[in-house]
Amino acid sequence: ILNVEQSPQSLHVQEGDSTNFTCSFPSSNFYALHWYRWETAKSPEALFVMTLNGDEKKKGRISATLNTKEGYSYLYIKGSQPEDSATYLCAFYNQGGKLIFGQGTELSVKP
Amino acid sequence: GAVVSQHPSWVICKSGTSVKIECRSLDFQATTMFWYRQFPKQSLMLMATSNEGSKATYEQGVEKDKFLINHASLTLSTLTVTSAHPEDSSFYICSARDVQGRNQPQHFGDGTRLSIL
Numbered sequence: 001i002l003n004v005e006q007s008p009q010s011l012h013v014q015e016g017d018s019t020n021f022t023c024s025f026p027s028s029n030f031y032a033l034h035w036y037r038w039e040t041a042k043s044p045e046a047l048f049v050m051t052l053n054g055d056e057k058k059k060g061r062i063s064a065t066l067n068t069k070e071g072y073s074y075l076y077i078k079g080s081q082p083e084d085s086a087t088y089l090c091a092f093y094n095q096g097g098k099l100i101f102g103q104g105t106e107l108s109v110k111p
Numbered sequence: 112g113a114v115v116s117q118h119p120s121w122v123i124c125k126s127g128t129s130v131k132i133e134c135r136s137l138d139f140q141a142t143t144m145f146w147y148r149q150f151p152k153q154s155l156m157l158m159a160t161s162n163e164g165s166k167a168t169y170e171q172g173v174e175k176d177k178f179l180i181n182h183a184s185l186t187l188s189t190l191t192v193t194s195a196h197p198e199d200s201s202f203y204i205c206s207a208r209d210v211q212g213r214n215q216p217q218h219f220g221d222g223t224r225l226s227i228l
Contacts, residue, residue: 036216041221043221044204044219046218049214101155
């Protein structure tokens, strides 16, 4: 059974703070790691799909890194804004083409 | 971008009722769609993979006779919860891929909150 773990489970920051959270996954048989952003009452939105060890991707103030050898990915948000409040999900893409999701990190950014 | 529409958003019904949930890809064709379930405080769990024109592939522990999946066209997959009981109350969400491959994201519907009384 594959375990994808995310930490912390929840995070409360002030507007302007930079923050980061972790996704850990099995380091063997790696195919890809997906990050999604899920706002309340909306559908999960793809942020990044990462496939190569050492990958670093960026979209605006959000960036992610990938270490497949040790089995972790970090998501960073620089200068958090209230609109960044959401649950951030990571998912391990296995060899069967299926996504195994972590429980998510719930981010709340207070103005 | 690729849009997936899921309907209905909320269902409240009596025990024993069968409930159908629709998942449509609006601007792309999806040969494969996925159905997930999420219980409170838990992660999205894959229930089944829906393949257009063929039988769905169910994950271990998911009863195929309980959760009927039909993927009759390239833009529509349906999940029917047959004779639903309170333990079936959960959040159900579908996703679809417009392009195959490990580096392609899935596109999600908004989900359906099912409450069985």
